[in-house]
Amino acid sequence: MKAKDSVGRWGATKMVDFVVKEGPDPIGYWTFDEASGQAIDTSTTDPALRNNLYLAAGAQRPATGRRGWVQTPNPHEDRALQLTNGQYANSAKPAFDTRASFTVAGWVRLDRTDGTFSMLGQSGKNFSGVAITAAAGEPWSMKMATDDTAGGNGAIRRLSGRNPAQAGVWTHVAATYSESTDLAKLYVNGQLQGQMTVTNPIASTGVMAVGAAKQSAAWSEQLPGRIDEVKAWQDEKSAEEVKQDSSLVDPATGKPRVDLAASWNLTTAGPAYTDTSGNGRALTATAGTPVTNGALVLNGSTQAATAAGPVVDDTGSFTVTAEAKLDNARLIDKPNGYKAQVMGQRTATGSSWGLWFEKTGTRTEPSEIDPTEWVTLAEGTWHFGRLTADGSGTSAVSDSPAALNTGVQLTGVHNAQDGTITLYVGAVGQAQPKAYATTVGTGDLAVGKGFTNSAWGNFLPGEIKGMRLWSGAMKDNEQVSDTVFRAGS
Known part of the structure; x- marks a missing residue:
């Protein structure tokens, strides 16, 4: 461009860059x-x-x-x-x-x-x-x-x-x-x-x-x-x-898109089980751990399974699910306050996140087989959050007592966008989302045990199957139902 003075004389040519602001959409x-x-x-x-x-x-x-x-x-x-x-x-x-x-x-x-x-x-x-x-x-x-x-x-x-x-x-x-x-x-x-x-x-x-x-x-x-x-x-x-x-919300559904990060096929011979998501996170069970009908059968004291972790970015949004069947006979011997982890990610010294059952007590009631006999049943609740030995970790808790001796699908959702966690039992969200501060995971992802105070413990007595993780936070009951319970998801 050139400048012109008051008497009409042109100055030297100068090059000027103009930075133009675009609209709000991606360019x-x-x-x-x-x-x-x-x-x-x-x-x-x-x-x-x-x-x-x-x-x-x-x-x-x-x-x-x-x-x-x-x-x-x-x-x-x-x-x-x-x-x-x-x-x-x-x-x-x-x-x-x-x-x-x-x-x-x-x-x-x-x-x-x-x-x-x-x-x-x-x-x-x-x-x-x-x-x-x-x-x-x-x-x-x-x-x-x-x-x-x-x-x-x-x-x-x-x-x-x-x-x-x-x-x-x-x-x-x-x-x-x-x-x-x-x-x-x-x-x-x-x-x-x-x-x-x-x-x-x-x-x-x-x-x-x-x-x-x-x-x-x-x-x-x-x-x-x-x-x-x-x-x-x-x-x-x-x-x-x-x-x-x-x-990463899908404009067609209004729900976040989720990508399968890990899924394990327990129909093959163990103790190493293939990650069917294609991401190469093989799950390896403790030697001698039996598998029945696609489920790990765990004794609650020594048996578990691990995969190289972290499987998802624990500071980001993710969803985890597994079906757990608690063994009441073995839980009776556990003390009140005992925490049995279904699935979770460790850190160097403790837990990044986990799904677990916490025993709160016992009750007696007539046997379903013979009403003249009384049976003792363990009582407790499901949790999703940070597993700690002293119970100080933040967790979302199930609204109702945990069912025993039957399979229960548990799903935990961490939403990094609003900093909350939500627990689903079946496809039903429990209570309200709870504020949660993330911790970066290191080391193994565990099934059937937990890592607290720099040591493994929290062994679960019972069966676990259907373990999967996704990158992304499922939004609601409908998305959990459509994704978790959809064949092949």
Whole structure:
């Protein structure tokens, strides 16, 4: 442009960049649900406006996407971008401008955590203007560059999350920036991790990469694992809007989409049982543990089963279910207050979460077989929450006493978006959702026992079957009934 003075003389030509604010909808949205070809930008139906992604040779799109089973328009298993040997996907043009307000988000499932890996990076000339990255043993982080000259490494600002990034679990990560306040924010599983001030971010005029970031004019930090549901907006989304995106609600049903993370087939010969979800989490029972009619039959003192965990991101939304049949004869000998865990995830010293029965006492009543004889029955309630030896852990409790000697389907839901837990007995929600503070799981996922005070205990006497976990929080009785009790779910 040129300036003109009061007497009509033109000044020198100057180049000016205008940063244009877009509307509230995504300006880029990639689901990776195609079987082949480019990854289509579904933010628009106009082919001329789409910013499709090109996949590097060897990149795959297996039917292991974060949306799980998709009902419409055609029922199928959702796909995701799978990267293994240094591949990534890239756009043909910039996906968003890092000098203006923006939000970028997506789901990521690392195969391993032994290096520095980037979920995405929007590139400038030498560096990514913004990148979402996890270094070995460290949390997910947001990086923004304020110097794009060669050797400008010292001008990269970094904002890190609270908990180390985990392999083998779906995690939602989002980064936002406001040009009016210069504040950048990082969210993990819909929860704000922190903020930092970034003045004069670089102009990211290059392409966007999914699964890599630019460092010193070269693409690096290629991610091994799955990436799905990547979105970009040219405005700063609020904390509530980021939570809504991380809930992955199906617009057709209004319910969160859930992806099967683990499911075990107990019809094969043990003691190792296949994870039928395809995620490779084999369940191994204690030597000599019998299986009857697809159920582990446990003695309540030594027998249990474990799988390599965590199976889901415990700081995110998840749903867990199992059918338990309590053995009254063995529970009678347990003291009041005894907690028998159906299924749960341990931490280094205790419990991240669990489903369990807690004995509260005993009662006597006439025998159903011979009314002239009296029998003693254990009494107690079902719980979902944090198992602790002293009972101080938060839990949602069943409304009615637990049934004995019959199978009961128990489902626990952790909703990371509102920070609550809910227990379902059958398909019926118990009481109200309860506020819950998450703890990151480490080590084994256990069936039939619990880890408290740095030791295994809480063995369950009875039978357990139908153990499954999903990424995502089922919303209500209807979704629990439709999903948990649907054959093959």
